[in-house]
Amino acid sequence: MDPRVTEQRNPRTAEIDLASSLEIVDLIGAEDRLVADAVATQRKKIAQAIEWAEATFRAGGRLFYVGAGTSGRLGVLDASEIPPTFGADPAMVQGIIAGGHAALTRSQEGAEDRPEGARADVDAAGVTRGDFLVGIAASGTTPYVRVALERARELGARTAILACSPPPREMLAAADLAIVVVTGPEVVTGSTRMKAGTATKLVLNTITTGAMIRLGKTYGNLMVDVQATNAKLKDRSERIVVEVCGCSREDARAQLAGADGSVKLAIVMQKLAIDKSAAQHLLANAAGRIRDVVPGPPPPVT
Numbered sequence: 566m567d568p569r570v571t572e573q574r575n576p577r578t579a580e581i582d583l584a585s586s587l588e589i590v591d592l593i594g595a596e597d598r599l600v601a602d603a604v605a606t607q608r609k610k611i612a613q614a615i616e617w618a619e620a621t622f623r624a625g626g627r628l629f630y631v632g633a634g635t636s637g638r639l640g641v642l643d644a645s646e647i648p649p650t651f652g653a654d655p656a657m658v659q660g661i662i663a664g665g666h667a668a669l670t671r672s673q674e675g676a677e678d679r680p681e682g683a684r685a686d687v688d689a690a691g692v693t694r695g696d697f698l699v700g701i702a703a704s705g706t707t708p709y710v711r712v713a714l715e716r717a718r719e720l721g722a723r724t725a726i727l728a729c730s731p732p733p734r735e736m737l738a739a740a741d742l743a744i745v746v747v748t749g750p751e752v753v754t755g756s757t758r759m760k761a762g763t764a765t766k767l768v769l770n771t772i773t774t775g776a777m778i779r780l781g782k783t784y785g786n787l788m789v790d791v792q793a794t795n796a797k798l799k800d801r802s803e804r805i806v807v808e809v810c811g812c813s814r815e816d817a818r819a820q821l822a823g824a825d826g827s828v829k830l831a832i833v834m835q836k837l838a839i840d841k842s843a844a845q846h847l848l849a850n851a852a853g854r855i856r857d858v859v860p861g862p863p864p865p866v867t
Contacts, residue, residue, distance in 0.1 A: 569704045570730040571757050575750035593759075596752050600763045603748045604771075610744045611768055614699070614725055615775035617742070621697040621723070622657060622780060623852075628773070629692060629722075630660045631683070631713040632701035635758040636765060637662030638669060640701050643769040649798070651782040652790035652827075658773055661686050663709040680712035687716045694721030699772070700740065701765060703757035705732035714739035727768055729761035744768060781854035784809065785863035789829045789855060793821075802828045809863055810835040833858055 567573065578592050604611075618628050630640025641660030648655045662668050663682060692698060698717035700710040705728035714724045718739060725742040726732055737743055746768060748760040777783070782790040787809065793799040806817035809832050817831070824830035824841055833844040836859045851857035 569706060570747055570749060571704050571751060571761055572730075572755050573750040574754050575752060578752045581752065593752050596749075596760055597763060600748055600760050600767065603746050604764055604767050607744045607746050607768070610742060611771055612775075613742055614744065614772045615779065617697050617723055617725070618772055618776035619779040621695065622776060624695055626695035626697060627656060628658045628776075629687075629690060629696060629698040629717070630658070630701060630769065631662075631687070631698060631710055631717075632660075633663035633707050633709045634668075634672065635762050636701035636703050636707070636710075637664075639762060639765050639769060640699075641669060643766070643773055647773055647777070649792045649794060650788065651777040652792050653777065653782070659690060661690055661713070663707075680708045683709045683712035684716045687713050687720070692717050692720050692722050696720075696722040697725070698722050699725045699727055699769075700736075701727045701769075702732070702736070703729045703761035703765065705730040705736060705745070711736050711739055727765060729757065729764055781852060781856075784829070784832065784855040787863060789832065790853075791828060793826050793828075802826070802831075806831050806835065811864075829853070829855060 577596070581589060581592055584592060621628060630644055631637070632640045637660070641662055644658040644660040647653045647658045698714065700714045702710040710726070714726065714736070717724050724740045725744060726736055726740040727744045729746050729748045731745055731747070732743065746764045748764050751757060751759050751761065753759065787805050788801070789805060791798055791802060793802045802821055803814055803817045805828050806812065806820060807814055810817070812835060816835070820831040820835045821828070824834060829848065830841060830844045832855060833839070833847060834841060837844070847858045
């Protein structure tokens with residue numbers, strides 16, 4: 566028997582090949598419902614990762630995700646979504662995947678067994694003291710991830726491992742923090758793109774979203790640092806200013822134009838009746854938090 570939980574057979578789906586389409590949906594759905602509870606068992610450690618990520622960003626450091634296969638692709642996905650969602654510099658959160666860019670669209674399964682590539686990739690990314698590197702390994706045993714963690718630690722970076730099966734001693738030894746979300750055997754044995762992948766996405770989303778909230782990139786639950794790069798996001802930007810400031814759509818549009826599209830600046834300018842330069846100064850002194858500049862809470866949800 567393989568000791569890795571992710572490689573064990575699931576007795577609840579042993580006859581899934583005899584199931585109807587609706588029964589397959591129900592079987593997979595029943596397994597997926599277990600994921601959130603598994604993630605919740607690691608809530609304190611995930612909160613620790615949020616605090617480390619926030620501290621890293623405030624000190625000018627970066628967060629790196631490192632993984633192979635599905636784990637690596639999920640890390641790159643989460644990193645790529647931070648700039649448009651929170652207006653963050655793309656360098657703040659970066660994904661490193663075994664096999665490089667080609668592995669994003671076509672499986673490079675052998676890359677995870679070439680640990681020498683991990684050292685080179687971590688060095689090429691410029692990981693250094695003050696950064697925070699999270700290794701992602703659903704099975705807990707990926708050699709590429711272990712060596713990436715070891716190299717990051719050599720370089721003085723803080724490290725964490727995110728796994729869905731208890732990692733071996735050598736993997737744990739390379740990590741300052743271990744987030745182990747045991748999701749159990751997969752619907753299809755060893756297919757960690759399923760429950761393990763879902764758990765991984767939940768954890769990564771929580772770490773980065775939590776850190777960005779702590780940095781003041783939301784006002785309440787409003788996305789005030791959104792980058793309005795398409796029509797939908799421009800509309801959202803205007804609606805946020807209207808909702809927070811109680812102004813007309815035309816006034817919101819004018820304030821956004823004067824704020825170079827920054828929702829956060831537009832809100833402060835409108836609320837305090839000040840110009841862009843003054844708003845920038847106030848926000849800079851408040852570490853970017855609108856709540857510390859504009860009196861009162863954001864409008865209630867109606």
